[in-house]
Amino acid sequence: MRCEEARLQIGAEPGRADPALEQHLQLCAACRQFREEMRTLDANIRRVLEGPPEPAAVGAGAAVRLRPRIRPPAWRQWALAASVTLATFAVLALWLLRPGETLARDVVAHVRDEPESWLAAQHVDAASIDAALRGAGVELKVTSDKITYAHSCWFRGHYVPHLVVQTARGPVTVLILRHEAVSRRYEFHEGGMTGVIVPDGTGSLALLARGAGNIDDIAGQMQQDVRWLPQGT
Amino acid sequence: MRNSQPESPVSSISTRLPAAHAPAQLTQLFESLRPDLLRFAHWLARDRAIAEDIVQESLLRAWRSRDALKEPGAARAWLLTIVRREHARLYERKRLELVPLEEVVETQASPRLAEPDGDLFTLHHAIMRLPLEYREPLVLQVVGGFSTEEIARELALTPTAVLTRLFRARNKLRVICGMAAAPDADGQGKGEGEGEGEGAA
Numbered sequence: 001m002r003c004e005e006a007r008l009q010i011g012a013e014p015g016r017a018d019p020a021l022e023q024h025l026q027l028c029a030a031c032r033q034f035r036e037e038m039r040t041l042d043a044n045i046r047r048v049l050e051g052p053p054e055p056a057a058v059g060a061g062a063a064v065r066l067r068p069r070i071r072p073p074a075w076r077q078w079a080l081a082a083s084v085t086l087a088t089f090a091v092l093a094l095w096l097l098r099p100g101e102t103l104a105r106d107v108v109a110h111v112r113d114e115p116e117s118w119l120a121a122q123h124v125d126a127a128s129i130d131a132a133l134r135g136a137g138v139e140l141k142v143t144s145d146k147i148t149y150a151h152s153c154w155f156r157g158h159y160v161p162h163l164v165v166q167t168a169r170g171p172v173t174v175l176i177l178r179h180e181a182v183s184r185r186y187e188f189h190e191g192g193m194t195g196v197i198v199p200d201g202t203g204s205l206a207l208l209a210r211g212a213g214n215i216d217d218i219a220g221q222m223q224q225d226v227r228w229l230p231q232g233t
Numbered sequence: 234m235r236n237s238q239p240e241s242p243v244s245s246i247s248t249r250l251p252a253a254h255a256p257a258q259l260t261q262l263f264e265s266l267r268p269d270l271l272r273f274a275h276w277l278a279r280d281r282a283i284a285e286d287i288v289q290e291s292l293l294r295a296w297r298s299r300d301a302l303k304e305p306g307a308a309r310a311w312l313l314t315i316v317r318r319e320h321a322r323l324y325e326r327k328r329l330e331l332v333p334l335e336e337v338v339e340t341q342a343s344p345r346l347a348e349p350d351g352d353l354f355t356l357h358h359a360i361m362r363l364p365l366e367y368r369e370p371l372v373l374q375v376v377g378g379f380s381t382e383e384i385a386r387e388l389a390l391t392p393t394a395v396l397t398r399l400f401r402a403r404n405k406l407r408v409i410c411g412m413a414a415a416p417d418a419d420g421q422g423k424g425e426g427e428g429e430g431e432g433a434a
Contacts, residue, residue, distance in 0.1 A: 009396070012400045038403060038407070048353055
């Protein structure tokens with residue numbers, strides 16, 4: 001083997017051990033040296049190629065480079081449109097299929113918007129309670145001395161009675177929601193508050209209290225105390 | 234035969250892959266190889282966005298031809314080949330747009346470039362500046378783990394021509410790194426000479 005052949009082989013495949021090459025290297029110190037250098041270089045090449053290239057390494061000498069104009073295939077655009085549509089339907093379906101969750105969020109948000117409702121200590125008079133219930137199509141059997149807050153509030157497109165009832169566990173907000181039908185009881189916890197939405201009449205009752213714990217007993221009591229009047233009454 | 238078979242994430246999958254019947258397994262296999270494919274495409278295209286497009290298109294092609302993949306152990310080489318061809322196809326078919334290099338550097342420069350790491354940084358630059366005819370076989374060999382014969386088949390060259398290109402690629406890098414150039418196989422000295430006497434295989 002001649003030196004040129006040996007160096008071609010070493011340069012092309014520095015890690016390769018070929019018998020003829022090894023025989024030549026035993027006799028040629030220069031090629032041995034060349035192989036050592038090439039193996040060191042090759043180790044560094046591997047180190048570099050193990051990582052991603054840096055774009056600026058294209059070099060300052062180049063004035064321009066060629067970049068293919070890549071347009072996404074048409075199927076991708078259709079796929080993207082289909083994905084967006086599907087996602088929209090999925091969100092809508094979730095929203096519709098989990099009404100309790102969105103309703104609960106609105107209840108919490110509404111109570112947070114009226115923080116003074118839980119601060120009232122004096123019971124409200126019967127006239128105020130009547131005013132709060134007016135138009136909601138309900139009657140209430142709760143005695144007025146337990147109610148410390150009674151307003152008719154705009155909630156999800158309707159005026160609804162917003163009451164705060166004093167109970168053994170403290171003030172409990174009650175929203176009487178004629179227009180919010182739920183199929184089953186829905187309990188929720190948010191911001192240090194506990195709530196429950198229960199189906200009642202043609203709509204539902206939403207109750208919200210401070211702290212953790214169960215307010216089903218209060219919800220049950222309210223279900224007994226609220227009497228739904230026929231629509232248009 | 235491979236010069237240096239890289240450790241492949243698919244080596245653990247020893248069972249024969251019934252591609253048409255195991256889409257989840259195939260997807261997992263493809264995803265496990267995606268970083269390798271992306272790095273390979275990135276070194277070929279020298280542009281991450283293009284590399285990502287290439288890999289995406291390649292995986293799509295691979296998925297369509299998944300029945301051709303008989304052994305999971307062959308997936309890496311198979312996919313790398315598809316990536317290389319997709320890269321080549323890109324330059325054959327797509328319209329090319331001239332982009333000022335400054336724009337590229339400005340938009341893609343990374344903090345790492347501000348603190349070059351000596352020889353490796355120089356080498357990094359040098360590899361990036363290698364013409365594709367030299368960079369491609371080098372990347373196929375080092376990143377892809379392809380043998381000279383496999384590279385020759387893939388690039389439609391003779392094995393001798395591949396050896397020459399690999400030699401010249403390293404010789405150019407050697408010179409850039411401050412070492413003396415080895416005489417070319419054709420006696421052309423600095424390794425800058427062309428006319429490597431290659432022919433299509």
